[in-house]
Amino acid sequence: EDQVTQSPEALRLQEGESSSLNCSYTVSGLRGLFWYRQDPGKGPEFLFTLYSAGEEKEKERLKATLTKKESFLHITAPKPEDSATYLCAVQARMDSSYKLIFGSGTRLLVRP
């Protein structure tokens, strides 16, 4: 069964304290891996798509990387406005629905 596991469940950082969020996946052939940010009461906001192992994408203080089994979202020198839930999702190559399979997210709190 296709599955996505995110860790840690929650993370508290001081402003400026860099860290990484993990997304492990088991899928019947990966079509794509997607990172989203979700603020309370809002819909997921698209951040990155990664398609193959070794690929990296960067945006401001965020950098996403991909291996054959997991993805990391690195946050460099975070600011309080980076506080949100970060969601990882995969699309399976053998799944004709093209649906996203989500992990349960990492709740990030950045304190000033």
Place this chain on the structure above:
Amino acid sequence: GEEVAQTPKHLVRGEGQKAKLYCAPIKGHSYVFWYQQVLKNEFKFLISFQNENVFDETGMPKERFSAKCLPNSPCSLEIQATKLEDSAVYFCASSPARGNEQFFGPGTRLTVL
């Protein structure tokens, strides 16, 4: 539009009543997906459309749920005879192509009393 729009933002129904949710995808996006988000960020896929055609409905409880995407109209998700367990946030997402990233709307929070 440049963003996915969903209405209403909140919907309260008594058990057994009908609920209808609407979604306007981003202009030019051919694919529409509906997801149900329940506790602990659990997202459940319901149905997807390619233009007005159902693309995949394997996640839909068909006995009470139905959905449509008609030309020149918002897409809709309808729940007949709502149950307590239907209480959730329903998200619509659109995508320009099947394997691309999906862009989500703000969601409709359905509360069934």
